[in-house]
Amino acid sequence: MNQDEFGFRVRQALNDGAERLDYRTVLRLEQARSRALARQRRAGPATVRLPALQLATAGAPPVDSGGGAWWGWLRGAGLVAPLLALAVGFVAISHWQEELEIQRLAALDFAVLLDEGPLEAYADQGFGALLQAEQRADR
Amino acid sequence: MIDGGKRRAAARRLLLAAAVFAPALLLARPAQSQNMAPAGGPAWSQLSPQQREALAPLAGQWTTIPSESKRKWLDIAEKYPQLSPEGKTRLQARMAEFARLTPEQRRTARENFQRAYELPRESRESAVEQYRLLPDDKKKELTERSQRKDAAKEAQKK
Numbered sequence: 001m002n003q004d005e006f007g008f009r010v011r012q013a014l015n016d017g018a019e020r021l022d023y024r025t026v027l028r029l030e031q032a033r034s035r036a037l038a039r040q041r042r043a044g045p046a047t048v049r050l051p052a053l054q055l056a057t058a059g060a061p062p063v064d065s066g067g068g069a070w071w072g073w074l075r076g077a078g079l080v081a082p083l084l085a086l087a088v089g090f091v092a093i094s095h096w097q098e099e100l101e102i103q104r105l106a107a108l109d110f111a112v113l114l115d116e117g118p119l120e121a122y123a124d125q126g127f128g129a130l131l132q133a134e135q136r137a138d139r
Numbered sequence: 140m141i142d143g144g145k146r147r148a149a150a151r152r153l154l155l156a157a158a159v160f161a162p163a164l165l166l167a168r169p170a171q172s173q174n175m176a177p178a179g180g181p182a183w184s185q186l187s188p189q190q191r192e193a194l195a196p197l198a199g200q201w202t203t204i205p206s207e208s209k210r211k212w213l214d215i216a217e218k219y220p221q222l223s224p225e226g227k228t229r230l231q232a233r234m235a236e237f238a239r240l241t242p243e244q245r246r247t248a249r250e251n252f253q254r255a256y257e258l259p260r261e262s263r264e265s266a267v268e269q270y271r272l273l274p275d276d277k278k279k280e281l282t283e284r285s286q287r288k289d290a291a292k293e294a295q296k297k
Binding site: 106108138 | 215234258259266267
């Protein structure tokens with residue numbers, strides 16, 4: 001028996017065996033195949049979009065790991081890094097403005113404290129009215 | 140593995156929520172500080188000896204000063220060593236009185252100071268002299284009239 005003939009006999013024997021399988025075995029095999037296909041469809045999207053920039057924490061494979069639809073959408077659209085950058089920028093600008101305001105107040109209060117004018121008068125709105133009257137008289 | 144993935148996803152959601160809501164919290168902070176709730180900022184014992192020397196008149200009320208104002212005072216303390224002995228004395232003599240003013244009075248003091256320096260020296264001195272000579276009841280009357288005028292202006296703006 002040469003190699004080709006041996007191969008042909010083996011194929012015949014396997015095909016005969018498959019046709020003679022018990023119907024319960026065939027049913028279980030069919031169910032297992034359906035389950036496997038369904039799992040594959042769920043796990044593997046046809047196309048996977050990745051953002052150009054990813055967080056250092058984004059080491060997980062690009063599949064939805066149960067993070068919710070909105071998170072998946074944000075990540076899919078590549079919005080996570082820009083949103084984070086925006087938030088960080090916003091916080092930095094807010095701190096910077098606060099710092100500038102504190103410096104402005106410090107310079108102004110420093111001048112008020114060193115001035116010879118009475119603090120009691122400066123803190124009184126009535127003194128403001130007198131100053132306004134002087135302003136009008138000067139014009 | 141699954142638990143790890145869920146934990147990572149939850150951590151990311153938390154991070155994103157923090158990133159989105161942090162600016163809102165930051166914006167809300169100045170409004171809170173206007174209520175003058177004490178606390179925040181460095182403790183008196185945490186200041187350097189130079190800062191404590193410059194801000195000595197505030198030692199007793201330091202814990203009641205809001206953190207933003209503390210930062211302002213520390214900024215002033217940095218300028219203190221450059222002053223002449225007379226300047227240092229004057230600054231410290233007025234410091235505690237200024238810190239005791241209400242936020243509204245401090246705002247008025249800054250406005251009036253700026254307004255005063257828009258005037259020529261003679262006019263400024265004349266206004267101070269007029270104020271000094273006013274009896275207390277007249278001062279009170281002037282203040283109330285001015286407050287009513289300001290309130291009417293505010294109402295018109297709205």
